[in-house]
Amino acid sequence: MKITDLKCAVIGGSPVVRVITDEGLDGYGQAETPKAYLKPHVLFYKDYIVGADPTNVESIMLRIRRAGSFKPWGSAVSAIEIALWDLAGKAAGVPVYKLLGGKVRDQVRVYNGGVRFAMKGTSPQDYADDVAKMKASPEGFTIVKEGVGFHSAMLRNTPSFSYGDVVGGSFHPNRGPLTERGLKHVIACVEAMKSVLGDEIGLALDCGPGWTVPDAIRLAKAVEPLNVMWLEDLITGDYVPYTLADVYREVTLKTTTPIHTGEQVYLRQNFKELIEKHAVNILGPDPEDVGGIAELKWIAEYADLHGILIAPHGIFDGLIGMAAHVMVAATMPANYIAFECPIGNPSWWYDIVDGVANPFIKNGMIQVWDRPGLGVTLNPGKAEKYLREEDKGFFD
Numbered sequence: 001m002k003i004t005d006l007k008c009a010v011i012g013g014s015p016v017v018r019v020i021t022d023e024g025l026d027g028y029g030q031a032e033t034p035k036a037y038l039k040p041h042v043l044f045y046k047d048y049i050v051g052a053d054p055t056n057v058e059s060i061m062l063r064i065r066r067a068g069s070f071k072p073w074g075s076a077v078s079a080i081e082i083a084l085w086d087l088a089g090k091a092a093g094v095p096v097y098k099l100l101g102g103k104v105r106d107q108v109r110v111y112n113g114g115v116r117f118a119m120k121g122t123s124p125q126d127y128a129d130d131v132a133k134m135k136a137s138p139e140g141f142t143i144v145k146e147g148v149g150f151h152s153a154m155l156r157n158t159p160s161f162s163y164g165d166v167v168g169g170s171f172h173p174n175r176g177p178l179t180e181r182g183l184k185h186v187i188a189c190v191e192a193m194k195s196v197l198g199d200e201i202g203l204a205l206d207c208g209p210g211w212t213v214p215d216a217i218r219l220a221k222a223v224e225p226l227n228v229m230w231l232e233d234l235i236t237g238d239y240v241p242y243t244l245a246d247v248y249r250e251v252t253l254k255t256t257t258p259i260h261t262g263e264q265v266y267l268r269q270n271f272k273e274l275i276e277k278h279a280v281n282i283l284g285p286d287p288e289d290v291g292g293i294a295e296l297k298w299i300a301e302y303a304d305l306h307g308i309l310i311a312p313h314g315i316f317d318g319l320i321g322m323a324a325h326v327m328v329a330a331t332m333p334a335n336y337i338a339f340e341c342p343i344g345n346p347s348w349w350y351d352i353v354d355g356v357a358n359p360f361i362k363n364g365m366i367q368v369w370d371r372p373g374l375g376v377t378l379n380p381g382k383a384e385k386y387l388r389e390e391d392k393g394f395f396d
């Protein structure tokens with residue numbers, strides 16, 4: 001079997017990758033929803049993969065893996081990798097988890113990423129109300145995540161929150177020292193959320209990036225009695241093209257609160273320092289940014305050898321991405337906690353994708369299915385009408 005074409009269509013804002021072969025089989029991958037600009041980047045790799053046997057996934061990855069980078073520039077390589085596994089699974093007639101070593105669990109835990117409600121503000125009561133809605137959500141989540149500190153509108157909404165200037169723009173650009181008032185506000189919000197969730201539902205906190213080391217340590221120590229699941233991306237994180245492992249280590253060693261990072265990081269090599277220095281307690285690579293699902297599996301295994309846990313990022317990964325998460329999560333060692341689950345957004349995604357029920361999460365878990373490949377695929381007849389004019393030939 002040989003690859004004859006690589007196509008990319010932006011569907012509902014989400015770049016979807018299709019790898020086509022001379023034997024009538026095709027494979028799908030997906031990149032994060034807000035990354036419509038990736039289409040030409042995906043197509044850049046076409047000349048490197050056409051003519052290759054897609055079932056030799058690693059040999060194709062050796063051609064393209066080095067030509068990528070930290071978030072968002074690892075996304076195209078990652079989506080292609082996932083499409084190759086989909087193809088390899090379909091060709092072998094087995095679910096992708098079989099090709100990644102086989103499953104060690106029949107259901108995988110997820111944490112709430114995609115089920116979001118509009119928040120009135122960023123007061124402790126607003127946070128308490130928001131997690132109450134998540135708690136009541138029919139998915140039965142056992143872990144939910146909220147954004148606080150620099151990863152929230154607190155900075156704008158709370159007078160004198162930090163000593164730094166507040167800059168606008170995307171990708172969480174702010175950093176600097178917090179005022180005592182700012183720090184106390186974050187802690188009050190965490191306490192308010194815990195008073196709703198109790199010890200029934202775990203609370204994870206996405207915090208930055210942008211915290212100074214002293215503030216990060218103060219926050220981590222202050223919330224120690226609350227047993228939060230983790231503090232994410234305090235130092236570096238979203239769209240930061242480096243990891244600062246030594247700085248993380250300084251925070252991690254001073255607290256019993258688990259420290260988490262990794263969603264923007266591309267390739268196993270860039271986790272080496274974080275893992276070998278025990279710089280954090282939990283890693284959160286995103287399969288759609290890190291270089292794909294085999295890459296994620298390798299990182300999970302190596303982290304496990306170092307007593308480090310894994311909770312992959314995935315809020316914007318879409319339903320095809322969700323399937324990729326399920327396939328790899330089924331194969332991870334016991335250091336696996338849960339992946340951040342995307343949902344079909346807009347809800348017409350459930351109409352155009354075959355293999356996903358709505359809702360597909362029960363008691364905070366997803367049952368691992370046994371269909372070949374990713375087991376979740378686009379339905380051309382139903383998806384056609386959502387294609388942009390320039391993508392009309394996507395299913396040809």
Ligand SMILES: [Mg+2]
Nearest residue numbers: 206232233263
């Ligand atoms: Mg995050």
